[in-house]
Amino acid sequence: MEPASGEVEYEPRSVKEVLAEMKDTAELLIDLSFSAVFHGSDDIASEVLALEGKMDVLELQARMSLLMAARSPEDAEELAPVFGVVGAAEKISDAAGDIAKVVLEDIGLPQTMRAALPEAIETLVRVSIADSSPLAGQTLGRLNLETETGVRVIAIHRGGDWILNPDKDTDLRVDDRLLLRGPDEGIGSVYEQATGTEYEPPEPPKDDDTDLERAVDSIVLMKNMSELAVDLAYGSVLFDSADVAEEVVELEAEVDALQSRFEAWVLQAASRADDPVSLRGLVHLANSTEVISDAAVEISEGVLHGLGTHPVVEHAVQESDEVIVRVTVTDASDFDGTTLGHERVETETGMRVIAVRRPHDDWVISPGPETEIQAGDVLLAKGTRSGAERLAELAGVVEPE
Template sequence: MEPDVAYEPVSVKDVLSEMKDTAELLIDLSYSAVLSGSDEVAQEVLALEERMDVLQLQARMSLLMAARSPEDAEQLAPVLGVVGAAEKIADAAGDIAKVVLEDIGLPDAMRAAIPEATEALVRVVVDADSEYVGRTLGGINMETENGVRVIAVRRASQTGKRAWITNPDKDTEITAGDVLLLRGLDEGLETVYETATGEPYELPAPADQPIEDLERAVDSIVTMKDMSELAVDLAYGSMLFNSEGVAEEVAELEAEVDALKSRFEAWTLQAASRVEDPVELRGLVHLASATEVISDAALEISEGVLRGLDAHPVVAAAVEESDEVIVRLTVDADAEIAGHTLGELELGTETGMRVIAIRRPGDETSWVISPDASTDIAAGDVLVAKGTRAGGERLSALAGDPLAFDT
């Protein structure tokens, strides 16, 4: 039964922000369900898809209440497009989850092709006797102690409705019955799982070694997942902060995902001749189609910015209240940061900015998504970073590209 939704005064910025977090989480969960073959995680995707349906309705109501003139309608039209694109992302994530739930067809050997360094996503229900109950995430400190992050919390309210915390922080308190979505490596997950549930953690059963083309296909799935999440993150950022430069990076990512999808389909077809039952690869074709939908939706979110349409005052005012920005910077040949690693530069400490992606120029454009301390910065690299306005200005100066700070 669909949940009842009635108009209530809410901040457009808050709703759009929660839609952004929800969209990113949907992508993460749906692909993780496929890679792990987890029905439980796939079910969480469908539950979160319901939450997105509610957010879409709330956003549309709030935007309709804000339109009082033809000028308002013109400025709000791109924001309504953002809401429609979010619906496409949620539907695509649901389609990916159904690949698992409806046994559309995925080779068991996929699990063996997942790199050992790839973090797993696990769903746990917190037992009433768990030592985590009544403690905050900051107090538990499982990320430092175990290398495990809580990426979302779902809890049942007293009315029986599901409440999602899509961006839990150090002050989030754990209660009995909470559903935690954990990301980390198996060793750390084992400890956290047993502490939360009081039950032993069962490691995934080893699978037969896959054929080479399936290994390539799984590598492509992981890359498409990362790129889709980044595209959605940047698309919302470009719209919320009216950044044409960031919107252009969304267009670059969309083109890269399209190219990756084509290679993915080719590898899947090549693998079909080497498996006993080619029908078991049908799910991979579904994955490719859903991924394209997500990247296309990300481009739709940033389309208003790319077309030079100004944000409606109700959105612009909310953005002015926020100190967070997303910047796109090109590293100059004489820049202070060129030729150093992110670890050496300590940009987070020096500027307060977090580099979330790097696009490297060349004969074949390549992306570094979620770069780490060992990632080198070279002249000509395009950095995409999030942080404060003041931090954006400092990073802009270090990159030698002050004109690229356009938020």
């Protein structure tokens, strides 16, 4: 435990447990930091910084445990990729903290950015439970929102406290503020049940500055690509796949290229802006988002350099709150000969398919509703354990790999 002085002492805690907690915290931090920007919420931004402090402690605990485990050159070689995963999670945490500071320190952001963020975090919405809501008094397990709507409650703000990673036994109460993630159709349904009103996504304001629009679009795309890179990086580690790791490197290169174009567009926009200082926040967001894509490469470096995946990392990814699974579509599957959208995979299971591998090692990265699925395809998906079991069932297999 952390002493009152703020010092961190070694404790005999499982590295696997610490790594799993770091992975979950890092992924939640990305979601919460951009949500803080979207809502202009000091509360959420402050929680991001609190979680960043927690990540600092986790990183030190992980490093202490790894140093205790390294007793020979062979141990050092095997553990080197694990240190990379630890450092990458910490780097993601720091980047999320910098994004939150855009809100807390009132660093300038143009209205175009805040209006465009629903596109970047289209699966993130905050709702408050009304007195008349049928959700009030129910547990998440009883409501089964993920299976019924594809929507997951990833955090609950209750009074002055946050419930992070709520589980099936967590109850919902009047005035709870829920942070929801899921497809638009499912989000609309849950929003209406919670508030009694129809969900209306915010309309972006009109802006005549083409360069500014391009800069904002670049950050939106950078954010989506960086998150995908992190997901694929953990997938490459879990399945020791050099092919997936190479896709992570490609995504990081594309984010770098986008950042270069962004810098040119935002400078051109600043030359015509009445208040160029209002664009400072854009620069902070772009830099922090690029750091996240760099961290994704660090996660997969061990695989890229042929060092393989250390079992402790593999087990940590498997035991984290959001699992990454590999499911092979069988001849008996409902998926065979259809599309991801036709089978409503995300709505039915709450799982997000982040990649599809064809039988001849042809990868489809970030597939959409129109992506066709055939027997023999391997689906790489991210979500909860219950969702993974449902996905395996639909794919025609007994359980996910």
